[in-house]
Amino acid sequence: MTRLPLPPSLYADTAVAPVATPLLDVDKSVSVAIVGGGYTGLSTALHLAEQGVEALVLEAQEPGWGASGNNGGHTNPRLKHDPDKIEADFGTELGRRMIAFAYGTTNFTHDLIRRYQIPCEARQNGTLRAAYNESSAAAIEKTAQQCIRRGMPVTYLNREQLRDMTGTDRYIGAMLDARGGDLHPLSYARGLARAAMSAGAKVHGETPALSLRRDGTRWRIETPRAVVHADKVLLATNGFTDDLWPALRRTIVPVFSSIAATAPLSDAVARSIMPTRPVLYESGHITVYYRIDQQNRLLMGGRGPMRWIGSPHDVAYLMRYAERLWPQLKGVAWTHGWNSRLAITADHYPHVHEPAENILISLGCNGRGVALATAMGAQLARRLIGGAKAEIDMPITGIKPIPMHAFWPVGVTTAVMAGRVRDRLGI
Numbered sequence: 001m002t003r004l005p006l007p008p009s010l011y012a013d014t015a016v017a018p019v020a021t022p023l024l025d026v027d028k029s030v031s032v033a034i035v036g037g038g039y040t041g042l043s044t045a046l047h048l049a050e051q052g053v054e055a056l057v058l059e060a061q062e063p064g065w066g067a068s069g070n071n072g073g074h075t076n077p078r079l080k081h082d083p084d085k086i087e088a089d090f091g092t093e094l095g096r097r098m099i100a101f102a103y104g105t106t107n108f109t110h111d112l113i114r115r116y117q118i119p120c121e122a123r124q125n126g127t128l129r130a131a132y133n134e135s136s137a138a139a140i141e142k143t144a145q146q147c148i149r150r151g152m153p154v155t156y157l158n159r160e161q162l163r164d165m166t167g168t169d170r171y172i173g174a175m176l177d178a179r180g181g182d183l184h185p186l187s188y189a190r191g192l193a194r195a196a197m198s199a200g201a202k203v204h205g206e207t208p209a210l211s212l213r214r215d216g217t218r219w220r221i222e223t224p225r226a227v228v229h230a231d232k233v234l235l236a237t238n239g240f241t242d243d244l245w246p247a248l249r250r251t252i253v254p255v256f257s258s259i260a261a262t263a264p265l266s267d268a269v270a271r272s273i274m275p276t277r278p279v280l281y282e283s284g285h286i287t288v289y290y291r292i293d294q295q296n297r298l299l300m301g302g303r304g305p306m307r308w309i310g311s312p313h314d315v316a317y318l319m320r321y322a323e324r325l326w327p328q329l330k331g332v333a334w335t336h337g338w339n340s341r342l343a344i345t346a347d348h349y350p351h352v353h354e355p356a357e358n359i360l361i362s363l364g365c366n367g368r369g370v371a372l373a374t375a376m377g378a379q380l381a382r383r384l385i386g387g388a389k390a391e392i393d394m395p396i397t398g399i400k401p402i403p404m405h406a407f408w409p410v411g412v413t414t415a416v417m418a419g420r421v422r423d424r425l426g427i
């Protein structure tokens with residue numbers, strides 16, 4: 001089997017070198033086998049290995065090949081839903097634990113990066129969630145109030161403050177969460193793989209799990225050249241989930257998100273856009289997100305075509321939108337355009353399943369997985385070690401396929417087009 005190349009991203013051209021992860025060609029017997037070498041799988045392997053538990057990661061391509069090595073690089077705290085809704089949905093006890101966990105994921109991630117000295121250009125300059133219409137601004141202000149009531153380091157910013165922070169008068173309100181930040185996603189994924197391996201985990205690239213079945217009291221995973229026997233298995237395949245576990249593929253919508261990046265901007269232009277270098281995501285009909293990296297490149301992300309792309313011209317609307325926000329960008333070179341797939345769930349919560357004894361599944365970070373999937377790794381490791389007695393700060397739910405799942409490409413394309421039109425019309 002030949003390894004698929006990484007998407008043609010800025011990150012592929014600039015990341016730290018990968019650690020060697022040879023394909024698995026001898027049979028293995030381990031405590032925990034993990035399918036998927038993104039942040040979820042690698043962080044779980046690291047946290048298992050830290051506690052002396054034998055963990056083996058099977059990755060079809062290479063660590064970070066999926067969303068983890070190709071995302072926007074924003075470390076954003078929170079789940080999609082507001083704290084009050086989380087408590088209403090899951091009750092005060094679990095709801096409060098979920099809120100503390102979710103809003104703590106960025107500090108967790110940046111602490112982990114410091115602890116393992118992972119070279120990935122990590123910064124914590126804050127996350128802005130910004131609105132350009134009245135209804136979104138009102139919703140964001142409500143979220144900010146709920147966070148402030150819970151003692152979180154969050155502020156609500158008005159139009160004038162936002163003009164100073166973003167160099168555009170597009171935004172009328174935003175929430176700034178001081179715990180957010182950014183990093184180089186592929187360097188981070190490779191650093192996580194290195195940390196997990198130095199702690200004792202095994203990571204194999206070019207090793208897809210082809211089938212998974214019970215074998216007495218254990219589980220048997222077939223790969224092209226070898227068989228793995230494991231006491232426990234974690235499936236961490238997110239937007240690339242296949243048919244390894246029945247119906248799992250139908251519990252998520254594997255949408256593409258795309259990014260276009262400029263060449264390094266002059267200091268003056270970069271400063272005129274975001275002088276203090278927070279990250280920003282818009283609260284619109286379709287989400288646009290952006291940041292300026294440590295080399296002064298602007299990285300603009302958003303929904304693009306529902307197919308693989310290879311050039312910034314495939315997402316020309318992101319370039320046009322950037323020039324609309326900051327006319328000083330006209331004439332700037334856009335060097336890269338790429339995309340990858342993330343998993344959206346119907347209820348917009350991340351999903352953890354335990355569909356059979358000693359099988360754990362975690363997927364659906366809904367565009368928030370950089371910090372969330374990293375922190376989930378510690379929770380999943382706890383559950384894998386402690387079993388049902390080890391409560392985690394996320395609900396464990398049944399596998400529920402999304403009705404009419406086969407029609408998601410039509411639904412997503414329609415929603416993106418409608419969102420773009422509404423955003424253009426300003427409604």
Ligand SMILES: Cc1cc2nc3c(=O)[nH]c(=O)nc-3n(C[C@H](O)[C@H](O)[C@H](O)COP(=O)(O)OP(=O)(O)OC[C@H]3O[C@@H](n4cnc5c(N)ncnc54)[C@H](O)[C@@H]3O)c2cc1C
Nearest residue numbers: 036038039040060066067068071072074209238368369370
């Ligand atoms: C373009 C883009 C921008 C994003 N921006 C942000 C952002 O700014 N901030 C944020 O927090 N989140 C962002 N996200 C989401 C975030 O990247 C994901 O939530 C996170 O990386 C998910 O990690 P994961 O390990 O669960 O999945 P992935 O990183 O996708 O890893 C899954 C892995 O499983 C492997 N796999 C699948 N099937 C098999 C099999 N049968 N055998 C072996 N291996 C298999 C795949 O090869 C893949 O490497 C973005 C996502 C995308 C696509």
